[in-house]
Amino acid sequence: MLGSARVRLNRWQQVAVAVGSAAGALLDPSRADLIAALGETTGMPAFERVLKRMKRSPEGRAILLEQPRVISVNVGYAWDLPENTFGAAYAKFMGSRNFSPDDRPPVRFMETDELPYVAMRAREVHDFWHTLFGLPTNLMGESALKVIEFEQMYLPMCLMSVIGGSARFNGKQRKLFFQHYLPWAVRAGMQCTDLMCVYYEQHFHEDLDYVRRKCEKCNR
Template sequence: MSVLQRLLFARPAAAYPTHVPLTGLQQGALTVLSALGALASPRRADLVAAVGETSAGPALAALRRRMTLDPRGADILAERPRVTDALLRRAAALPPDTFGGAYAAFMGTRGFSADERPPVRFVADAELAYIVTRAREVHDFWHVLFGCHTNVQGEVALKAVEFLQTGLPMTALAVVAGELRLPAEQRAELNRTYLPWALQAGAQAADLMCIPYEKHLEDNLDELRRRYRIIIAPATAGAAARAGSPTPPLGAAPPGFEGLGPGVEGGTAAQLHETSGRLGPV
């Protein structure tokens, strides 16, 4: 069998329990067909996940190199921590001004479960598959750190931050898809206010993939934001200024999650959150 034939038709062995091995030809076909299907039916989280995984190769390789060169990132790759409901229960016992307490409030008010994300299936390398898993699982931590609402504007803005941080193609596609689903007035507001914030926040923040979030649950949220150079979302910053404090008060309503404008709640926002790591890809 020639090199070209091996690339197109040879099926590798499974690299991890949930891996679905594909030939090169199958991988190419799946990328194209799942992309078309996801654009036509954004509710198909399986298609969104598939295109996210099959299109991520070069970006994932770059992420691995970056994490390997960072001591904290290298530790994450070696230890492969997972964000689960067990961790969420531990966070729920923490004070509301801690990172863990704010995370538990965010998850609880939305009825989210840390265990409900889909497994990675179409990334051929086990370590790269873990990086996809990690990006999915820490997405909700990013909501907490940046104070992003789970409405459309909040999700699109956070996806823009993710694209700057990870370079994963699906994050850029999610930004475009979210823009197309916003009414003209809210799209203009997104482009005028929230995407410029996202560009600044994504560029200024520390490497989000190299943060050991599980070790920071007991840390004060404001201090953690300062440590990792987090710029909170515009509406959150405005609320903080009106209150005369660096961040809005924490409590039953997680900090800043009513920010980023009214957006469009319901189905569209839920679809975008699915593409942000809950039921879909990074």
């Protein structure tokens, strides 16, 4: 169960939150709470499609049934796994950046029983995807990952993040992104397995390259 209180919004309030969040996130892309609010208020149809796909997948159904949370108490053992494993690679990614899995903002603007968990799961597996694709957390890497997330989930927030992020590139970065990162990210997002239907925690002990091969062409 998700422990945070959720806020009931009418249609106009959803529009107001979405517009305000979008404006704030463009001014300060580090505001994870604003990006989260934008995703929730604009992403209902996308999350509904993801939910349907998860219900058709054996691993997806297991995730929905057990509702695992990517929080320190559940994934802390990854720091003790062998170096070649997916779990160890995730732990190294998080530790090298001083990230905590507990830092994700809660879901606030979804009222149904299942969609808040799907939205939270999408938020919490973001760092798993960084690990799988070997993408850095700079503006270029985050923008490329948002392209993959859009291809996987069709969340409007992802597309808006790419537009906002690319507007901040200098000339050299913009050329590199549109000539290399963007085409690669589009292909990767289309060719990979349904990444929301992967029970990542059950693959922590597996070899990183093996997990990448199972997810299909997750290497750059």
